[in-house]
Amino acid sequence: MFRLQICDNLTSICVICVPLQDDDAALILALHLTPEAWGACYNPGMNRFVDLHIHTTATPHHSSWEPERLAATAAHLGFYALAATDHNTTASVAALQAAGQRHGVRVISGVEIDSAFGGKLWHTLVYGAPPDAPALLALCATVFERNAADAQALLADLPQQGFCLTGLNNLGRPPNVADVATALARQNNLPGRVPGEGDEAAGMRYLLTRMPGAYKPIGVDEVIAVARQLGAVAILAHPGRSKGIYAIPADADDLAALVEAGLDGIEVYYPSHSAEQQDFLLRAAQRYGLLISGGSDSHHPHQDLARIERSFMTLLDRVP
Numbered sequence: 001m002f003r004l005q006i007c008d009n010l011t012s013i014c015v016i017c018v019p020l021q022d023d024d025a026a027l028i029l030a031l032h033l034t035p036e037a038w039g040a041c042y043n044p045g046m047n048r049f050v051d052l053h054i055h056t057t058a059t060p061h062h063s064s065w066e067p068e069r070l071a072a073t074a075a076h077l078g079f080y081a082l083a084a085t086d087h088n089t090t091a092s093v094a095a096l097q098a099a100g101q102r103h104g105v106r107v108i109s110g111v112e113i114d115s116a117f118g119g120k121l122w123h124t125l126v127y128g129a130p131p132d133a134p135a136l137l138a139l140c141a142t143v144f145e146r147n148a149a150d151a152q153a154l155l156a157d158l159p160q161q162g163f164c165l166t167g168l169n170n171l172g173r174p175p176n177v178a179d180v181a182t183a184l185a186r187q188n189n190l191p192g193r194v195p196g197e198g199d200e201a202a203g204m205r206y207l208l209t210r211m212p213g214a215y216k217p218i219g220v221d222e223v224i225a226v227a228r229q230l231g232a233v234a235i236l237a238h239p240g241r242s243k244g245i246y247a248i249p250a251d252a253d254d255l256a257a258l259v260e261a262g263l264d265g266i267e268v269y270y271p272s273h274s275a276e277q278q279d280f281l282l283r284a285a286q287r288y289g290l291l292i293s294g295g296s297d298s299h300h301p302h303q304d305l306a307r308i309e310r311s312f313m314t315l316l317d318r319v320p
């Protein structure tokens with residue numbers, strides 16, 4: 001007598017015939033199974049969890065997840081699927097997909113794009129695009145080019161307005177708008193500064209409110225257009241996150257306008273979302289027929305992955 005176990009989370013099919021009597025030998029049929037996938041077979045929490053918002057070493061300067069370690073950790077914890085969503089780059093996706101294959105974890109291609117819409121700044125996640133698609137690479141390059149150009153213009157303009165800006169030539173890379181904003185707030189008394197706001201947030205508040213047009217990220221609608229072209233989906237990242245003026249929680253009007261612009265879905269599950277925000281976003285997803293996604297935004301191995309049940313994530317049915 002044998003009991004059949006079938007593991008379907010693997011790149012290969014694994015059928016294990018487990019003996020019901022201790023003295024019977026187990027019959028194991030494993031087709032093209034790697035050792036890592038074999039380990040995943042025995043993971044008690046396998047196939048359950050999903051985290052579609054993780055930053056790897058491809059996010060420059062402040063993220064340290066190596067793709068191999070990320071995939072191995074996820075397999076060990078019983079994950080079904082992962083996505084690397086680095087800022088404006090897909091440089092780690094291929095390595096994570098290869099590592100995911102070795103460890104028996106599905107890896108969805110992803111990227112998180114700095115963008116703006118309706119006078120607010122948003123992060124837009126694109127899932128399911130080939131990571132080397134020319135249109136996607138061009139989109140990412142445009143983000144960096146526009147940001148660098150705006151930073152250079154501010155470096156020329158702000159000193160002429162009497163602001164002190166020093167130290168930005170010693171970064172070892174061209175300064176971006178966030179660098180300029182941070183230096184602006186750190187080295188000057190900014191009119192209208194909100195008490196308690198950090199330097200980057202205060203500097204961005206000044207730029208966005210006192211110098212409109214000085215920072216011109218690409219539009220969420222432009223990101224949506226590229227996603228459409230590639231058969232991918234565009235998802236609004238952390239719509240409930242509040243982080244000063246450059247991350248204002250989305251309200252009903254914001255969501256309606258973004259849906260009108262073609263948004264495919266929203267990141268409902270996110271560590272800083274309150275229960276009320278999650279409920280608001282779930283109802284919006286239902287009202288507009290939006291895909292539901294979620295993730296941890298983990299940047300480092302010491303930051304926990306989000307263990308979201310795969311059945312909650314309707315996005316998984318829409319992307320390869």
Ligand SMILES: [Zn+2]
Binds near residue numbers: 112123237238
């Ligand atoms: Zn983000």
Ligand SMILES: [Zn+2]
Binds near residue numbers: 053085297
């Ligand atoms: Zn992120």
